[in-house]
Amino acid sequence: MGHIYNHVWIDIVARYKRMRGYEVYLPQGFDCHGLPTELKVENELKIPKSNRDLFLKKCIEWTENAISRMKEQFMKIGYSADWDYSYRTMDPDYKALVQRTLIDFYERGILYREKHPVLWCPRCETALAKAEVGYIEREGKLYYIDLECDGKKLTIATTRPELMPACVAVLVHPDDKRYEKLVGKKAKLPIFEREVPILADRDVDMSFGTGVVYVCTFGDEQDIRWQKRYKLPIIEIINRDGTLNKNAKPYDGLKVGEARRKIAEDLIEKGYIRKIETIRHSVLSHTERSSCLAPIELLPMEQWFIKVRDYLQDIIKVSKSMRWYPSYMLQRLIDWTESMDWDWIISRQRIFGTPLPFWICKSCKRIFSAKDFDEPLPVDPRGSVRECPICHGQAVGEEDVCDCWVDSSITPLVISKYLKDDEFFSKTYPATLRPQGYEIIRTWAFYTIFRCYLLTEKPCFRDLLINGMVAGPDGKKMSKSLGNVIEPEEPLNKYSADTLRQWAANGTLGEDYPFSWEELEHSYKFLNKLWNISRFIEMHLQDFNREKIEKPKLRAIDKWILSKLQGLIEECTNNFERYVFNIPLDKIRTFVWHEFADNYLEMVKHRLYKPEIFGQDSKIAAQYTLDYTLSVILRLLSPITPHICDEIWSQIYKQGLASTAEWPRVEKNLIDKEAEKTAELAKRIISEIRKFKTEKQISLGKEISKVKIKIHPEFKKSFDQVIEDIKATCKILDLSYEESPNVEKKSGYKIEIIEL
Numbered sequence: 001m002g003h004i005y006n007h008v009w010i011d012i013v014a015r016y017k018r019m020r021g022y023e024v025y026l027p028q029g030f031d032c033h034g035l036p037t038e039l040k041v042e043n044e045l046k047i048p049k050s051n052r053d054l055f056l057k058k059c060i061e062w063t064e065n066a067i068s069r070m071k072e073q074f075m076k077i078g079y080s081a082d083w084d085y086s087y088r089t090m091d092p093d094y095k096a097l098v099q100r101t102l103i104d105f106y107e108r109g110i111l112y113r114e115k116h117p118v119l120w121c122p123r124c125e126t127a128l129a130k131a132e133v134g135y136i137e138r139e140g141k142l143y144y145i146d147l148e149c150d151g152k153k154l155t156i157a158t159t160r161p162e163l164m165p166a167c168v169a170v171l172v173h174p175d176d177k178r179y180e181k182l183v184g185k186k187a188k189l190p191i192f193e194r195e196v197p198i199l200a201d202r203d204v205d206m207s208f209g210t211g212v213v214y215v216c217t218f219g220d221e222q223d224i225r226w227q228k229r230y231k232l233p234i235i236e237i238i239n240r241d242g243t244l245n246k247n248a249k250p251y252d253g254l255k256v257g258e259a260r261r262k263i264a265e266d267l268i269e270k271g272y273i274r275k276i277e278t279i280r281h282s283v284l285s286h287t288e289r290s291s292c293l294a295p296i297e298l299l300p301m302e303q304w305f306i307k308v309r310d311y312l313q314d315i316i317k318v319s320k321s322m323r324w325y326p327s328y329m330l331q332r333l334i335d336w337t338e339s340m341d342w343d344w345i346i347s348r349q350r351i352f353g354t355p356l357p358f359w360i361c362k363s364c365k366r367i368f369s370a371k372d373f374d375e376p377l378p379v380d381p382r383g384s385v386r387e388c389p390i391c392h393g394q395a396v397g398e399e400d401v402c403d404c405w406v407d408s409s410i411t412p413l414v415i416s417k418y419l420k421d422d423e424f425f426s427k428t429y430p431a432t433l434r435p436q437g438y439e440i441i442r443t444w445a446f447y448t449i450f451r452c453y454l455l456t457e458k459p460c461f462r463d464l465l466i467n468g469m470v471a472g473p474d475g476k477k478m479s480k481s482l483g484n485v486i487e488p489e490e491p492l493n494k495y496s497a498d499t500l501r502q503w504a505a506n507g508t509l510g511e512d513y514p515f516s517w518e519e520l521e522h523s524y525k526f527l528n529k530l531w532n533i534s535r536f537i538e539m540h541l542q543d544f545n546r547e548k549i550e551k552p553k554l555r556a557i558d559k560w561i562l563s564k565l566q567g568l569i570e571e572c573t574n575n576f577e578r579y580v581f582n583i584p585l586d587k588i589r590t591f592v593w594h595e596f597a598d599n600y601l602e603m604v605k606h607r608l609y610k611p612e613i614f615g616q617d618s619k620i621a622a623q624y625t626l627d628y629t630l631s632v633i634l635r636l637l638s639p640i641t642p643h644i645c646d647e648i649w650s651q652i653y654k655q656g657l658a659s660t661a662e663w664p665r666v667e668k669n670l671i672d673k674e675a676e677k678t679a680e681l682a683k684r685i686i687s688e689i690r691k692f693k694t695e696k697q698i699s700l701g702k703e704i705s706k707v708k709i710k711i712h713p714e715f716k717k718s719f720d721q722v723i724e725d726i727k728a729t730c731k732i733l734d735l736s737y738e739e740s741p742n743v744e745k746k747s748g749y750k751i752e753i754i755e756l
Ligand SMILES: [Zn+2]
Pocket: 121, 122, 123, 124, 125, 286, 292, 293, 294
């Protein structure tokens, strides 16, 4: 439903802009690579990563299936993409451009390989970017462990005793009187009998635990900072699969969690544990785009990084030059950018991804790109060995693949045929619009703005349209366990594409939006109403020749509905221009249902049915008004509900379709505030007489013999223009009136129904 929601918005914009006369280019792409697919293949199809060829084949199959199902849904909702220009990130052309931009970055020193602590998911066995991890509240234990200094006990508090073998220093705050005398001395670790320095540092939180912290390789990001600040040694104890290595002897081979329990037991047994507190604390976990949620480890390893930190101010500047809808979403990007303290780690130890186009010499450690070996792109260096051009040693192909955001962050370049077709590029870059969800501002928007700016020195978008997430009918996030997941097929089969499109159009910029069966029911009823109105109008336009009409003799109520219609055109246009669809949809529905159907249609029926009494000119004026009003309504609605509008249009107007017609313009000469006031008076009087009939349980179609109305003199002129409409609409045989200054001026009239 999230895809349907987002793509209906995109389609509304495209259809609206086409009607406004723009040449719209809407290439639909599919982002294929990524962990979620690999996890599906691994966990659901039970194919191990070690069988690489089969694994890749299954990933591609799974992706092809997902794409065809999505495409089918897009077709069903009438999504008007330029399918001839669609692209997939797993296609050779796409991967070639990704690799080409990476080689460019490498040559410019923006891409580098370095040993650095990375965020590592031991469960998925891959490095992750900061955007993929988050904190989860978990229950844990805080262990108070005695170290020894000068024969005295020095107690630290930690949630991770298993990192003891990787401990490289003990830190206290310089203002902490309790430990003043210990700074500069050494502390002895229990079990391992190893000594580490005691240092003073202002970043120590005196109020946490005992005020003494132990620094390990690497407990958290603060440990990395301290390691750098004091050039502390690095003791690696955790393997990629989350087990401990021989540096953690006697705990090597154990998983992190097992080692934690075992070392705690040993410390208790030997009397080193003073107390254990149960606490709730935030644990850095693999939170994004998968159902993993495993705790993250910080492991030092060789990885590929793209320099982001050097360009943060550029990213902010370029982002500010774009128009964000809603505007407050820009701040989310700025906040995220300002919080970046690491470069972007782009290598993933996974399989289904764009390979990094590099070879590394085992002897001289030099890095060579596909360009150095004259390899055409895309290239898959995995498993290949080349001779090092410098030292003639073995250059081994990089085994890692790219983070999927490396692929998707060049979509504005791919669709504009960057480096392929300069003319096409100059016409289509920057993209006018990036539509996307707010949850991927810090990934898709951020990386795209950043990468495209580095490659083109230009902003890659003019506008960004940000949608929220679709929630279940209960307002909660859709999830299988809550049983509130709605698949698009269900509402599509029960109702129709135009019904579902109205639901989508009714969402608000940037806000989460629940799926609602009530809204669908209401939308469906509206379509029925529109259909019935159109049938009625079609019937009464049989003898109408729109080409021959020059100056119809419009009555006040015709002028009123035409004037109201101009206001509607203006409001719809203004809102569509700022990507707001729920307000125009609401205005159109209210107009169609109430002003047009309940009032105007009822007030002109007599003119349509009885030209012999009310005059042929009067009938033609009503036909003209109906014909014009309906054509405007269909065009205004067409971006939101194209199917029904095109169907009605082709039946009544015979030529073209609503969706290919020109967007209606405000016709200033039709704006008539006087007529609006006059019609308001008629509407009020008619409604009062109807109310009277209903109260007396008289059918609305039954005649009333005599009604007398007292009119305030100021309203006389208006009343004269609508007396015939009131009389005929309410079926009054004898309607008389008199001027009376005593009538309250506010209402303008007083009705006396004399005889039934
Ligand atoms: Zn994971």
